[in-house]
Amino acid sequence: MGCRECTDKSDLLRVVLERGSLIPDLRGRLPGRGAYLHPVPACLEQAVRRRAFNRAFRGPGPFDLAELREHVERTAQATP
Numbered sequence: 107m108g109c110r111e112c113t114d115k116s117d118l119l120r121v122v123l124e125r126g127s128l129i130p131d132l133r134g135r136l137p138g139r140g141a142y143l144h145p146v147p148a149c150l151e152q153a154v155r156r157r158a159f160n161r162a163f164r165g166p167g168p169f170d171l172a173e174l175r176e177h178v179e180r181t182a183q184a185t186p
């Protein structure tokens with residue numbers, strides 16, 4: 107997803123939609139349409155604000171962000 111605030115030091119995280127929930131595809135192997143996101147909270151919130159997931163998955167939502175948000179926050183804490 108387009109993001110001008112991040113440098114390319116962070117790897118993009120693939121996200122898939124599974125039964126209404128956005129799931130981080132940690133091994134890059136989950137089937138279906140994917141969206142790509144920097145695994146940082148600012149980018150996640152920006153994507154939500156811009157309804158980027160609605161565009162990526164062609165649905166009106168709302169999508170359940172709990173698992174994705176938890177993963178992103180955990181990743182952010184692990185990275186100095």
Ligand SMILES: [Zn+2]
Binds near residue numbers: 109110111112
């Ligand atoms: Zn970003």
